[in-house]
Amino acid sequence: xxxxxxxxxxxxxxxxxxxxxxxxxxxxxxxxxxxxxxxxxxxxxxxxxxxxxxxxxxxxxxxxxxxxxxxxxxxxxxxxxxxxxxxxxxxxxxxxxxxxxxxxxxxxxxxxxxxxxxxxxxxxxxxxxxxxxxxxxxxxxxxxxxxxxxxxxxxxxxxxxxxxxxxxxxxxxxxx
Amino acid sequence: xxxxxxxxxxxxxxxxxxxxxxxxxxxxxxxxxxxxxxxxxxxxxxxxxxxxxxxxxxxxxxxxxxxxxxxxxxxxxxxxxxxxxxxxxxxxxxxxxxxxxxxxxxxxxxxxxxxxxxxxxxxxxxxxxxxxxxxxxxxxxxxxxxxxxxxxxxxxxxxxxxxxxxxxxxxxxxxxxxxxxxxxxxxxxxxxxxxxxxxxxxxxxxxxxxxxxxxxxxxxxxxxxxxxxxxxxxxxxxxxxxxxxxx
Numbered sequence: 284x285x286x287x288x289x290x291x292x293x294x295x296x297x298x299x300x301x302x303x304x305x306x307x308x309x310x311x312x313x314x315x316x317x318x319x320x321x322x323x324x325x326x327x328x329x330x331x332x333x334x335x336x337x338x339x340x341x342x343x344x345x346x347x348x349x350x351x352x353x354x355x356x357x358x359x360x361x362x363x364x365x366x367x368x369x370x371x372x373x374x375x376x377x378x379x380x381x382x383x384x385x386x387x388x389x390x391x392x393x394x395x396x397x398x399x400x401x402x403x404x405x406x407x408x409x410x411x412x413x414x415x416x417x418x419x420x421x422x423x424x425x426x427x428x429x430x431x432x433x434x435x436x437x438x439x440x441x442x443x444x445x446x447x448x449x450x451x452x453x454x455x456x457x458x459x
Numbered sequence: 460x461x462x463x464x465x466x467x468x469x470x471x472x473x474x475x476x477x478x479x480x481x482x483x484x485x486x487x488x489x490x491x492x493x494x495x496x497x498x499x500x501x502x503x504x505x506x507x508x509x510x511x512x513x514x515x516x517x518x519x520x521x522x523x524x525x526x527x528x529x530x531x532x533x534x535x536x537x538x539x540x541x542x543x544x545x546x547x548x549x550x551x552x553x554x555x556x557x558x559x560x561x562x563x564x565x566x567x568x569x570x571x572x573x574x575x576x577x578x579x580x581x582x583x584x585x586x587x588x589x590x591x592x593x594x595x596x597x598x599x600x601x602x603x604x605x606x607x608x609x610x611x612x613x614x615x616x617x618x619x620x621x622x623x624x625x626x627x628x629x630x631x632x633x634x635x636x637x638x639x640x641x642x643x644x645x646x647x648x649x650x651x652x653x654x655x656x657x658x659x660x661x662x663x664x665x666x667x668x669x670x671x672x673x674x675x676x677x678x679x680x681x682x683x684x685x686x687x688x689x690x691x692x693x694x695x696x697x698x699x700x701x702x703x704x705x706x
Contacts, residue, residue, distance in 0.1 A: 292533050293577035295614045296607040298562065311615070319615040348523035380523075 284324070284356075291320045330358035333396040335379070335404065336372060337365035341387035344377035347403040355386040364393040366405055378404075393440050395448045406452045464646060466673050468626045469702040470681060471645065472588065473497035474673045475624050476541065479586050480507045484538030485531070487513035487582075489574065493689070493698045494588060495541035500685045505677065517692040525574075532581040535617045540582035542575050542620075546601040547589055549639050549659025551608020551620045551632050553579075554601035562603060571605065579606035584621035592625035598658040609637040628653050629670060638662055643670040678704070 294300055295308065295318065305325070311317040332354065335346025343363050345351050355361045363382070368390060374381045396402075399412035419429035437443045444453075466474075476498025480486050486502075488495035496514045503510050512519045513528070522528050531537060544553030555575055557565035579585055589596050610616045623630040623639055631642040640662035644653060650667055673681075682704045689699035 290615075291577065292615050292617060293580035294573075294606075295580070295610050295616070296604065297576055298556070298604045299571075299573070299576055316613055317615050318611075318613050350524050350526060353526065 286324060288321050288323050291322050294320045325357055327354075327358040329360045329362065330354050331362045331364065333364045333366075333393070333402070334382075335365070335402070336367045336369055337363050337387075337390045338369050338372035338384075339390070340371075341384035341390055342372040342374075342377075343382035343384075343387060343390075344372055345380040345382065346405075347379040349380050351380050351382050352386070355382050360389075361387045362389045362391065363387050364391045364396040366394055366396065366402060368392045395444050395452070396440075398444070398448050398452070409449060409452060411449070412447070464672075466678055467702060467704065468590075469494060469497075470678065470704065471673060472590070472624055472626060473501060473703075474677050474681065475629060475670070476586060476588065477501035477505065477677070479584070479622060480510055480539060482507040483509045483511075484583075485511040485513065485536055486539040487528075487537055488515070488541040490516040490694075492541060492543075493695045493702070494590070495586075496692070496695060497681070497685060497689055497699070497703065498541070500688050501677070501681050504680050504684050514692070516694050519692075529574075529577070532578050535581060535583070537578065537582040538584065540578050540585045541588060542579060542585050542606075543588050543590075544575075544601070544605060545569050546596060546598050547587055547623060547639075548598050548601045549662075550637055551587070551623075551639055552601050552604050553587060553606055553608075554603045555605045556603040558602050560602065565603075576606045579620070580610070580616045581618060583618040585618065586622050586624060587620050588624045590626060592627040592653075593656050594658040597625070597656070608632060608639075609634065627656065633662065636662075640664075641667055643668045645670045646672050 294306065300306055300320065305323040306320050308318050309321040311319065332351055334343050334351070336344045341363070343351070343365070374383070395406070399409040399416060401408040416429065419425040433443070433447065437446070473494050476495055480499060480502030486499055488499065492514070496517065499510070499512045499514060503512060513521060542553065544555045545558065546554040555569050556571040557568045559566035608620050619634055620632045622632060622642070626645070627648045628644050629642045630639040633640050639659070641653060644650060644667055646669065650663070654661060686699055686703040686705065689703065690696045
C-alpha cells in the first residue's frame with residue numbers, strides 16, 4: 284500500500300500491545316478523540332517465499348491462493364524459490380496467486396524447497412522430519428545439532444534433497 | 460443426582476451455538492472450530508436459511524485470502540463470531556496466548572494470535588465458548604489478555620462478547636457493568652456445582668433459569684442432516700463421526 288501506518292480496529296487493552304513497539308494507540312485525526320490502534324507499516328529488506336512455478340523474468344504462479352503479493356509489494360528485495368522454472372509464464376496460465384515479475388528480483392530453482400513442509404499439489408509434509416524438528420526445538424543444544432545436520436553441513440540444495448527428502452515424497456504427486 | 464440425557468455434551472453446545480445465529484447475517488468461525496461449525500450449519504437448516512456462513516478451512520470460505528476476511532471484519536460486516544480461549548475471565552477477557560504468572564517465562568504457549576484479538580472488537584457479537592468448565596479455565600483474571608471483553612467509551616469498537624457457553628451453563632455479557640453473568644444452567648447441573656467450578660463471581664442477583672434442553676427437532680436435524688455435512692467438510696469428518704449421534 285505504501286502508507287507509513289494504518290489504523291486497526293481491535294487489540295486495545297491487550298497484553299499483546301505491550302510487547303509490540305510497532306503498534307500504539309492514537310486518536311482519530313479527524314475527530315481528535317476516538318482511539319484506535321495504529322500499526323506501523325512493515326518494510327522488510329528481503330522476502331523469500333517458495334512457489335509452484337516461476338519464469339525467467341520473475342513472473343510467479345504460486346500454485347494456490349496465498350498472501351504473496353502484499354509480501355512482495357512490501358519488501359525491498361524479493362527472492363522466489365520455485366519447484367519448476369519455465370521460459371514464459373502468463374497470468375492467465377497461473378494457478379492460485381500470480382505475482383508479476385515487476386515485484387520479483389530473483390528466482391531460484393529449488394525442487395522440494397518446501398521440505399519438510401508440504402507443497403500443495405506436489406507433495407505432502409514429511410511428518411517424520413517434522414517430529415524430529417519439533418523435538419530438536421525444545422532445547423538450544425539439540426537445535427544447534429539440527430542446524431548443523433540440515434543446514435550448515437549441507438553442500439547444496441541438490442545435496443539436501445538427495446540426502447533428506449524421502450524417496451516416497453519424490454514420487455510425482457497425483458492429487459485429484 | 461443421576462439424570463439420563465439423550466444427547467452428548469458436544470451436541471448440546473453446538474445446539475446452543477446454533478440458537479445464537481441470526482438469519483441474513485454473516486456468521487463466522489475460525490479453523491479448528493468443530494462446535495461452532497456444527498452450530499452454524501444447524502442454524503442454517505433450522506431458522507437461518509439465508510445466513511451467510513464463513514467456516515475457515517472448509518468449503519464455506521468465500522475468500523481467497525485472509526486479507527479479505529480481515530477487512531470484512533474491520534468494515535463491521537461480521538454479525539457473529541465464535542471464539543475460544545484457554546482461559547476466560549469474569550470481565551469477558553480471554554487468553555489464547557500463554558499460561559503462567561511471569562509473562563516472560565510462560566509455562567505453556569498457545570497459538571495466540573492477532574486474528575481473534577482483532578475480530579473480538581469488530582464482530583457485532585462474539586460467542587465465547589470453552590469445552591472445559593473448571594476453575595482453571597474460567598478464572599478471576601486471565602494470565603495474558605489476548606482480547607478484552609469491553610473497552611472505554613472513546614475506543615473505536617464495533618462489538619462485544621455477547622455470551623459464554625460451556626458444557627455446564629451459559630453466561631450473558633452485561634455490557635453496562637462489563638462482566639459475565641450466569642444466565643442459564645444446563646440440565647443435570649446445579650447452581651452450587653457451577654459456583655464450585657467457576658473462578659469468577661457469577662453475578663447472580665435472582666433465580667437462574669434452566670437452559671432449554673435440545674428439542675427433538677434440533678437433535679433430529681443435527682444428526683440426520685448436519686452430521687453428514689460435517690463429514691463432507693473433510694476437515695471435521697473424524698470428529699463428526701465420533702461426536703455427533705448418527706440418529
